[in-house]
Amino acid sequence: MYTFLRDLDRRWIFLLMGIVATVPILAGWRFPEDPSPMVRDVFHAIEDLPDGSRIFMAYDYDPASQGELHPMALAFTRHCALKGHKLYFFTLWPQGGPLIQQNIRLIERNFPDYEYGEDYVNLGYRSGQEGPIKVIVTDLRKSVAVDVNGTSLSEIPMTRDIRNIQQMDLIVNVSAGYPGTKEWVLYASTPYNIETVAGCTGVSAPYLYPYYPEQLAGILGAIKAAAEYEYTLIEEYPQLKDDPTAQEALRRMGPQLVAHVTLIVLIIVGNTIYFVGRSRGDVT
Amino acid sequence: MKPQTLGWTLLMVVGGAFLIGRAVLTGAGTVYVQDVEIEVEIEDEAEEEAQVVTLQRVEQVPPNARSEPGVRLSYVHTFGLWVAAACTLGIFSFLWGDNPLYKVTEAIFVGSSAAYAMVVAFWSELVQNLCGNLLPDLMRETLIPGLKVEEPNLWYLVPLVMAIMLLWRLMPSGGWISRWPLAFFIGATAGFRMMGYLEADFTQQISNTIMPLIVTGADGSFQFWASLKNMTIVGSVLVCLTYFFFSVEHTGPVGWAARLGIWVLMITFGASFGYTVMGRIALLAGRLEFLFDDWLWLIDPLGRRLDM
Numbered sequence: 001m002y003t004f005l006r007d008l009d010r011r012w013i014f015l016l017m018g019i020v021a022t023v024p025i026l027a028g029w030r031f032p033e034d035p036s037p038m039v040r041d042v043f044h045a046i047e048d049l050p051d052g053s054r055i056f057m058a059y060d061y062d063p064a065s066q067g068e069l070h071p072m073a074l075a076f077t078r079h080c081a082l083k084g085h086k087l088y089f090f091t092l093w094p095q096g097g098p099l100i101q102q103n104i105r106l107i108e109r110n111f112p113d114y115e116y117g118e119d120y121v122n123l124g125y126r127s128g129q130e131g132p133i134k135v136i137v138t139d140l141r142k143s144v145a146v147d148v149n150g151t152s153l154s155e156i157p158m159t160r161d162i163r164n165i166q167q168m169d170l171i172v173n174v175s176a177g178y179p180g181t182k183e184w185v186l187y188a189s190t191p192y193n194i195e196t197v198a199g200c201t202g203v204s205a206p207y208l209y210p211y212y213p214e215q216l217a218g219i220l221g222a223i224k225a226a227a228e229y230e231y232t233l234i235e236e237y238p239q240l241k242d243d244p245t246a247q248e249a250l251r252r253m254g255p256q257l258v259a260h261v262t263l264i265v266l267i268i269v270g271n272t273i274y275f276v277g278r279s280r281g282d283v284t
Numbered sequence: 285m286k287p288q289t290l291g292w293t294l295l296m297v298v299g300g301a302f303l304i305g306r307a308v309l310t311g312a313g314t315v316y317v318q319d320v321e322i323e324v325e326i327e328d329e330a331e332e333e334a335q336v337v338t339l340q341r342v343e344q345v346p347p348n349a350r351s352e353p354g355v356r357l358s359y360v361h362t363f364g365l366w367v368a369a370a371c372t373l374g375i376f377s378f379l380w381g382d383n384p385l386y387k388v389t390e391a392i393f394v395g396s397s398a399a400y401a402m403v404v405a406f407w408s409e410l411v412q413n414l415c416g417n418l419l420p421d422l423m424r425e426t427l428i429p430g431l432k433v434e435e436p437n438l439w440y441l442v443p444l445v446m447a448i449m450l451l452w453r454l455m456p457s458g459g460w461i462s463r464w465p466l467a468f469f470i471g472a473t474a475g476f477r478m479m480g481y482l483e484a485d486f487t488q489q490i491s492n493t494i495m496p497l498i499v500t501g502a503d504g505s506f507q508f509w510a511s512l513k514n515m516t517i518v519g520s521v522l523v524c525l526t527y528f529f530f531s532v533e534h535t536g537p538v539g540w541a542a543r544l545g546i547w548v549l550m551i552t553f554g555a556s557f558g559y560t561v562m563g564r565i566a567l568l569a570g571r572l573e574f575l576f577d578d579w580l581w582l583i584d585p586l587g588r589r590l591d592m
Contacts, residue, residue, distance in 0.1 A: 026582065067569065067570020134476060146430075146432075186483075206559060223562060
């Protein structure tokens, strides 16, 4: 048994992981969630604002991290629209534009009363990594003169009176890396005291937690926190209970749980093989 | 025939037969669309009232709406879906080992991403921002009809000149010219970053770590868990700092603290690894859901094929 496991081709492990991720998806397994205090803080940062508040939706991610971050972004957009907030979409990632468009499609389908220019606007992509943050925090038009359709901001009702993003009530950032949450904290939320919440990839979450709660009002770390956020949203807005599009992250937790349990078992087995091998003198 | 070749051939034949069966029997892998009319207001300065122009947008509809009027099968979208599925499988094939299919898929991904970023940057920065501010009249007549900039802004000559200097490195001689704008960018970026880090990552983080070690509630009662949390944070920061403090030899109490610091760092890396695994499985689940739902129609979590 020891020799068999020691010499096992790693491709069998890949196959096993593929199967354990596939079965819960095909079977539609779902598990209950227990929202953490940090997730509830994110929820309340949006929920407790007066209806119609200005929210700057900085969606800094691309298709490569769509599986992890898109459910979170959609949940943010849905929550803000349920509250009737004014949404200002913006991205520092070139491939973020089409993903913002998908968020706008969600608004168009589910919130027919929302009007472009009155309730939401797409400011599009700005190149220059963190440079645009540094500019728009003091002068929005210096970096963003027009929206994605080429309409001047002074002609759009909801941007007409906006001088800079310090006038926003909240920044919601979804971040896949650089530039992302860290840059928003460095150049906007900390120096100008703009309330900010963030959703980020699992890789970057541990490095952003030190900013909570002083510099970030809350953080959603990876798909698990997104699922908890969706759960909280459904708790507060029961009409979403029968809407499968509002439960994307919750659905993804089935494969997460089974794959994580498998991985823990594999780590234990791998370490056991290592120590057995060492005791037999197979490992130098 | 080698056993490996035989295995691959069998897999391809069985997989191909399954795909053809799904496509023929259930219609899997097809995309349906409909044309949606949208009205856009265009302001013309010569006219007093804005003109309303009707545009058509192609919108994807769920397969269970395929028999509704105006809905049609889109060969272009269907082809795109199959390409996306093939690319996903192509990337997955790397798990078996490096192979031509993976190489092609990877090259397509990198190439299309780079091209997309370049095109977006070209239109948003070079055309809209630079040319729109330097040559507003020309841009209004050619590429940006709705441009509102009236007078040229000559400040934009500065980035134009610096961009040309930066590209000078491609010339056979005078490559040193590109070092000047590069020096400016590096200096400016370093300055910006230093200010940001000093404020947000240095002073503010010190401030965040100054917290009460004994936490009491509003009624003066001792809060055990909150106190333990604060003590853990402060203690962990101190022992980690001790580990990176090399002016004193790591022996005795300092050595113990440094060793504890390593453990704290290891726990942090472990948490980071755990999160990374979560992220990767989320990406895998996302792609599998795409293959099983959009492509093969094996699952229907959004109810898009109900009553079919």
